[in-house]
Amino acid sequence: MKYSYLLIIFLLFSCSKNNKEKIPAKGAIEKQEIEKAVETVADEIEAVAKPSEHVTTTFKEELLKLKLKTVPLVDSTSFDNLTDKGDYQKINTEALKLAKVYKNWKELKSNYRAIDAYRLKLSKDFYTVVITALQSEEEIESRLINYDLEGNVIASEMIAYDEVVESWARTKSTIETDRITINYQYKVSEETGFVKIEPNGKFRMLNISDIFYELVIDELNINRSKLMPALQAFKILPNRPHEAIVVIPEIVEGSEEEHYFTLNTHIAYVNIENKQVLFHYFESAETNGWVSDAIRLDEIKIDTAPYTITENERAFGIKTHFVGSSRVNPYESDRLSLFVITNNNLQKVLHNFEILDNGGEWDGNCEGEFINEKKTLIISEEKNNGYFDILVKHKITNNITFEDENGDCDSKDSVTIKTSVLKFDGEFYKEEMLN
Template sequence: MKINYTLLFLLIFSCQLMAQEHGNKHKRPAPGAVEITGEQDEATKANAEYINHGTFLKEALLKLPLKTVPLIDSTSFDSFIDIDDYKPIDADLFMLPKIYKNWHSKNYRICTINAYRLHLSENFHTVVATVLKADFEMETRLINYDLKGNIMGSQMVSYDEISEGWRRYTSTIEKKKIIRSYYMSPNEDDVPVMEVNFIKIKPNGALYEMGIDDIFFDLVADVFDIPSQRQMPELNKFKILPNNPNLAVVVVPEIAAGSEEDGYFAFNTHIALANVAAKKITHYYFESHKTNGWTSDAIRLAQISIDTAPYFVTENKRAFGLRLHFWGSSQVNPYGEQSLSLFELSGKTLKKILHNFTVEMETGEWDGDCNGEFTDHNKTLAMTGKKSGGYFDILVRNKITHTTAFKNNGDCDSRERTTVKTSILKFDGRQYQRGN
C-alpha cells in the first residue's frame, strides 16, 4: 500500500472537525418552505422537517458524482493517496449516525471521506459513502433512501484495514443485487481465503442477504427473462439432489401474461437443474400454461414441492418428482388434490415422463356442523422389475378411505371404511400411462 501516513494521521485527528464543518447545513430553511410558528402543533413541525429533509437530501445527492452499474467497488487506503481524493459529505444530512451508533462519541473518531451516487431505481435514492473509522479502518457502504429521505437499507460493499493480518471486502454492484467478496489472510504472505455472498436489492430499496435458494431463483429469472412482477415467490422451490449434492432442482413459476383476472392465475413452468458450486444452469424445462395444468382459482395452487424419492426408471437412470398441491375454497364441499410429475435428464434438457398424476385427493360434502361424507385417495408409487418401452413399470397402490360423519346422542361420531386398489403405470416410449 502506498499510504500517505502524514495525511492519514491528519485525517484521523480532524474527523470531528470535518463533521462540525459539514454538519447543520441541512438545518437552513428549504426553498419555498412554510415557516412553522410556535402556535402550531408539534406534528405539523415534524412533518415540515420531514419534508425538508427529503428535499435537502435530494439536493445534496444530485451534487455527488454519478456512476453506472454494474461496477466493482474495491475502495481501500490505496484509493486515497492525495488530499484531493478526500471529499467528505454531510454525515447528519445523510443520516450516517443512524448506521454508525457511535458517530458523535468523542472517543470514537469517524468521518466521511468520499461518496458517489447510483441510479438503481425511480423508487429510491442510492448513495455509496466511504468512512474512516477507528484508527486504521476504512469502510464503504451502499445506502438506499426512500424519496422522503428515510434509510431503507444499507450494506457494506468494501472494507480495508491496516494491521499485521489482512482482510478486505470488495463488491460487484448490479441493478438488483450486490455480489460481495471477503478476502482474509492471517499473515500477508499467506494465500487469501475468499468467501462470496449475495445481497438482494428489493424494489423498495430494502436490502437483505440472500440464501442459496434466493441466489438460484434470481439466476433462473435472469437467464430466462422472468420479470419480478410475474413471479409469485411463495411458489418458488429449491432442493439439492440427495444423490448428487452438487446439483439442485430450481422451480420458478411465471404468471402467464394476460392470465390474471379476479383471483385467477395461470403459470408457465420453468424448471432448471443447476450446478451449485459453479452457479450455472445445466438442464432446463419449459412448458406453457396452456398444457401444464398450473392454474389457481377457486381451486388454489397452494404449494409446489420437489420430490427426490429414488424413482429409478432404469437401472442407471433416476428421475425426480414435482408435486402440485391444490386446495378448494368451499367449506361445505372440501377439496384437496396433489399431483405428481416425473422428470429425467435428457441431454442438456429435462424431459417430463409422467404428467400430473393424481397421488392424493380429498373430497367431501357436509352440513358445516357434523353430518357429511368424505373420501380420501392416497396413492404410493413403487418401481417394479418389469419393463415397458425400456423403463420399469410403476406399481400404484391406492388406499381409499371413506368416512361418514353423523350425530349420535347429540355427539358427532364417524365410521370409516378402507379399501385398497392397485394399478400399473407403463412407459409408452414418451411418458408413463395407465396400463391395461
C-alpha cells in the same frame, strides 16, 4: 450592536485619514471613502451573518458535487489502493446524515474521516451514495447508502472493508442495479453474501433459494410482474449436492382475477457452484394443469424421492397441491409429474398423476361420507421402452359419519387395497389396473 460598532470604526478611520491628507476636492474624496467603508462593512456583516458552508450545504447540493459512476462496478476499497492523502475529498458528513447511518456516531465521529465518495444511479425513486472512510488508523470501509428523494436515509450496507490488525479481514463487492454481491475474505476462509436492493431502496439479505430464483428469472427473462413467489420452489438434489431444481410459475397474461389464475411452468436444473442454468423446461398453462379456480392451487413442491427409472437415471418429481373451497364438499388432491434429463434436456415422463384424492360430502354438522385414496409408487424390475415400470399401491379409505342413538356423532371406516402399474409408452408413463 456588533455591526454598528464596526460601521463606526470604519467611518472614524476614514474621516481621520482624510483630515491628515491635504488633497483637493476633499468633499468628493470623503464621500468616496465613506461609500467604500460602508461597502466593506457590509461585506463583513454578510460574512458574519452567513453560516459556514458546512452548515448550509443541503443534501442535494452535496450529492451533486459527487462524481457519478455507472454499474456494474466492483468496490474493493483497501489500504493497498489508498491514494495520496492530498487527494482525499472533503466530505460533508452532516449533509449526508451519517448520524442516521451509524448508531454509534457520537463515539465514532472523533476518529471517522471520510476521504472519498461517489454516487450511483440505481433508481429514479431514490438516491445512492458510496462513502469511503477511515474509521481509525487500522480500519477502512466503504458503505453504500440509499436516500429517499428528500434526502432521508432509507438503508445502508457495508460493501468494502479492510483492516491491518492481526485478525486480518477484507471485503469487496460487485454492485449491480438491483443487487450487491459481497465477497468476505478471512485468514482461512472466504464467503459470499447476496443483498437484494428492493424497489423502495431497502435491502434484503438473500438465502440460497432467493439467489437461484433471481438467477433463473433473469436468465430466462421472466416478467417480474407475472411472478407468484408464494408458489416458487427450490430444492438441492440429495444425490447431486452441487445441483438443484428451481420452479418458477408465471402468471398468464389476463388470467389473474382475485384467487383465479392460470400459470405457465418454468423448471430449471441449475449448477449451484457455477450459478448456471443447465437445463430448462417450459410448459404452457394450456397443457400443464396449473389452473387455480374454485379448486385452488395451494402449493408446488419438488419431490426428490429415489425414482430410479433406469439403471443410470433418477427422475425428480414436481407435486402440485389443490384444495377445494367448499365446506360441505371438502376436496384435496396431490398430483405428481416426473422429469428426467435426456438428450441434454429436461423431459417430462409422468404427467399430473394423482397420488392423493380426498373428498366427500356432509351436512356441515355430522352426517356425511368421505373417500380418501392414497397411492404409493414402487420402482419395478420390469421394463417397457427402456424405463422400469412403476407399481402403484392404492389405499382407499371410505369414512361414513352418522348420528348414533344417543345423538352423538360417530364414524365408521372401511379400507380397500388395489394395485396398478405405470408403464412407459415411449413418451409418458400410462396407468394399467392390475386388480
